[in-house]
Amino acid sequence: MTLEVKNLVKIFDGKKVLDNISFRVESGYTLGVIGFSGSGKSTLLKIISGILYEDEGEIITPKDSEIAMAFQYSALFDFLNVHDNIAFPLVERKDYRKKYSKEQISKIVSEKLKMVGLEGIEEKYPSELSGGMQKRVGFARAIVTNPNIILYDEPTAGLDPVTSTMIEDYIVRLKNELNASCVVVTHQLSTIKRAVDYVIMLYQGRIVFTGSVNELLSGRNEYAKQFVNASIHGPMNIATS
Numbered sequence: 001m002t003l004e005v006k007n008l009v010k011i012f013d014g015k016k017v018l019d020n021i022s023f024r025v026e027s028g029y030t031l032g033v034i035g036f037s038g039s040g041k042s043t044l045l046k047i048i049s050g051i052l053y054e055d056e057g058e059i060i061t062p063k064d065s066e067i068a069m070a071f072q073y074s075a076l077f078d079f080l081n082v083h084d085n086i087a088f089p090l091v092e093r094k095d096y097r098k099k100y101s102k103e104q105i106s107k108i109v110s111e112k113l114k115m116v117g118l119e120g121i122e123e124k125y126p127s128e129l130s131g132g133m134q135k136r137v138g139f140a141r142a143i144v145t146n147p148n149i150i151l152y153d154e155p156t157a158g159l160d161p162v163t164s165t166m167i168e169d170y171i172v173r174l175k176n177e178l179n180a181s182c183v184v185v186t187h188q189l190s191t192i193k194r195a196v197d198y199v200i201m202l203y204q205g206r207i208v209f210t211g212s213v214n215e216l217l218s219g220r221n222e223y224a225k226q227f228v229n230a231s232i233h234g235p236m237n238i239a240t241s
Contacts, residue, residue: 002025002026003024004059005024005060008020008057010205020206025183026181027179029181030184032199033184034199039203040205042185044202045069045185049067062148065149066146066147066149069142070139073157073158075138076134076141078125082122082124082125082129083123086140087106087109090144106122112144113140115174131163132163135167136167148179148180149180152185154185155167156191164188169194169195171191198212201216203223208223208235216228
């Protein structure tokens with residue numbers, strides 16, 4: 001299942017936030033999208049997921065593709081328990097309503113919780129879970145429809161290093177088990193090293209680097225070098241005040 005982004009342009013208030021962006025992600029691969037704040041990364045995910053519309057270009061997916069998004073801060077409903085949070089797409093989406101019985105939905109929810117290492121917490125509420133557990137519940141909800149394209153927006157933001165490693169491992173596991181095409185927006189090098197296969201880097205809405213993780217870390221590209229070294233000096237003009 002291939003995801004292709006072709007000549008994508010998005011304009012806000014006369015400014016090109018995304019400027020002629022093109023890439024492909026094949027089944028079973030994960031693309032990392034990196035760049036400093038304001039480079040257009042989250043906007044790109046929102047367009048792929050259908051939350052926003054492009055001004056030019058197109059998102060090309062197979063006819064029967066299912067796209068899921070895991071949000072930066074889980075976006076769980078506080079008033080619903082874990083079971084109902086995960087089941088929400090199956091209950092509320094038009095194309096899934098009445099497709100499954102309550103018993104079938106409960107079985108699917110349990111299976112997805114098992115995939116993210118959280119068996120037996122269906123009756124708990126988000127407020128009773130740690131940040132890392134909330135992230136994994138968000139993953140379970142994202143994959144409840146067995147998507148073949150998965151989008152992750154800053155999946156390790158705000159987490160400690162050990163929990164981040166766990167989340168990164170689950171990104172890899174879910175990609176492999178679902179044979180999905182995945183896109184991970186991140187600024188953390190640990191996520192890039194552990195969870196992605198290749199990388200694009202955005203600056204001022206344009207792609208300034210495309211390559212493998214090793215190529216990113218090699219320092220041969222000046223944009224990549226500045227990002228990896230977290231330097232204020234380089235081809236990218238970073239506001240410091």
